Amino acid sequence: MIESIHPVFTWSQNRIFAGGNRNVILLVEWKGNMPSEHSRPSSYKVVAREIELRVWLEPHVTFKRSYGCEFEVGEGSSLLLKLGKIKTGQRKFIALEFNISTTIAGRYEALSLQWKYKKPTVERVQELPVKVLELEYTHHTQVLSETCCFHVEKHLELLKTAETIEEATTLQNEGQHSQAHEMLCRHADKLLLLAVRSGDPLLLKEAEMLYKQIGFEYQKRGKTATGN
Structure with missing residues (x-):
């Protein structure tokens, strides 16, 4: 079977x-x-x-x-x-x-x-x-x-991304913006370092996504502070 x-x-x-x-x-x-050779992604069940x-x-x-x-x-x-x-x-x-x-x-x-x-x-x-x-x-x-198996290290850090974002969001909602910013930056930096060391495009993409979110949050806080 x-x-x-x-x-x-x-x-x-x-x-x-x-x-x-x-x-x-x-x-x-x-x-x-x-999937079969002729399947399209839209037909995946x-x-x-x-x-x-x-x-x-x-x-x-x-x-x-x-x-x-x-x-x-x-x-x-x-x-x-x-x-x-x-x-x-x-x-x-x-x-x-x-x-x-x-x-x-x-x-x-x-x-x-x-x-x-x-x-x-x-x-x-x-x-x-x-x-x-x-x-x-x-x-x-x-x-x-001996270092951690790269395949495990890669996917562990990718799995940590959603958890890091969730924890940072909680800190932001509690008004702890600096701590949230530092948490996101630390994880983005770690992803970028792994991406540079390995040349892995998925790690690089994840790091870029986090950096964009950090920039977005910074801009949002700036607008809130100026009342715009």
């Missing part, structure tokens, strides 16, 4: 230093079925709805927070993420942050994950097989200097 969604999981780091607690990011990507991702944590893994989605705490050491629907050819991303406890060197299971969804015209729930993700613990100190 052809599944309607195709998930991909990527750790920010595949190896963890065994000598201390570490934070890691799991980037979760899921894609709708690819919903291929899965009421998508849910259940995540079970091993004892040495602690959930810290999510980016791009909300979650419910389930029975035992589990999380339930309700992820809505997806269309033909569409790609979506969320990120989950975990703290990994110290342990002896070796390769260990960290998470078990299972997707559930419904097809557009069918009420029966479809289930994907449970996926088990592992992490490697090592005493090699070189892992302490």
Whole structure:
């Protein structure tokens, strides 16, 4: 049977230093079925709805927070993420942050994950097989200097954009305009730096969008201050 969604999981780091607690990011990507060769974007349809991702944590893994989605705490050491629907050819991303406890060197299971969804015209729930993700613990100190996987870092910062705008809007509504301005500038600068380092056009586009919003807010405040 052809599944309607195709998930991909990527750790920010595949190896963890065994000598201390570490934070890691799991980037979760899921894609709708690819469109046929002759399909037009306007004809792309919903291929899965009421998508849910259940995540079970091993004892040495602690959930810290999510980016791009909300979650419910389930029975035992589990999380339930309700992820809505997806269309033909569409790609979506969320990120989950975990703290990994110290342990002896070796390769260990960290998470078990299972997707559930419904097809557009069918009420029966479809289930994907449970996926088990592992992490490697090592005493090699070189892992302490290893950088985050760029693919994960890129999409994590893109996911943070909506959250940053929302927090800045709250600050502006509370009259804390300087703090809101600084928050937006910091995130725009980080996106731009990543874009310059990588040459990634999507990061550059997102940075430009934020800079435009910062300029718009500055102009609006100026007009309010002068009474124009």
